[in-house]
Amino acid sequence: MNTISSRDFNQNVAKAKHLADSEPVFITDRGELSYVLMNYAMYRQFHQQQKTNAQRVSMSEAEIAKIDADFEFERVEIAEREEVF
Structure with missing residues (x-):
């Protein structure tokens, strides 16, 4: 380096x-x-190697879209905490 x-x-x-x-x-x-x-050749090589998160985990785009469509977050209550020193 x-x-x-x-x-x-x-x-x-x-x-x-x-x-x-x-x-x-x-x-x-x-x-x-x-x-x-x-140099520009290295930059192009680096830029072409970038993958989506779906490609990184070896899942198809359709599989990822299905997971995202079916997934719901639970509602979370956020309460204030006492400060502890």
Whole structure:
């Protein structure tokens, strides 16, 4: 995993682009991850691999729709609680 700071990225964009050719580059801002740089081919591959929740659990869209249509939530009463310290 390649990680560079925002400052280093601003000073050497070419190096960041070169690193992003092999794997995503994580860019930090004040020590916190804030951006990811990747080449377009990787982005397309990543974007095409996204699945719906139904596909993730190996159920058909029709099966999911049937479950959603038949399912009802029970009514829940929400009461205030005493604060305990």
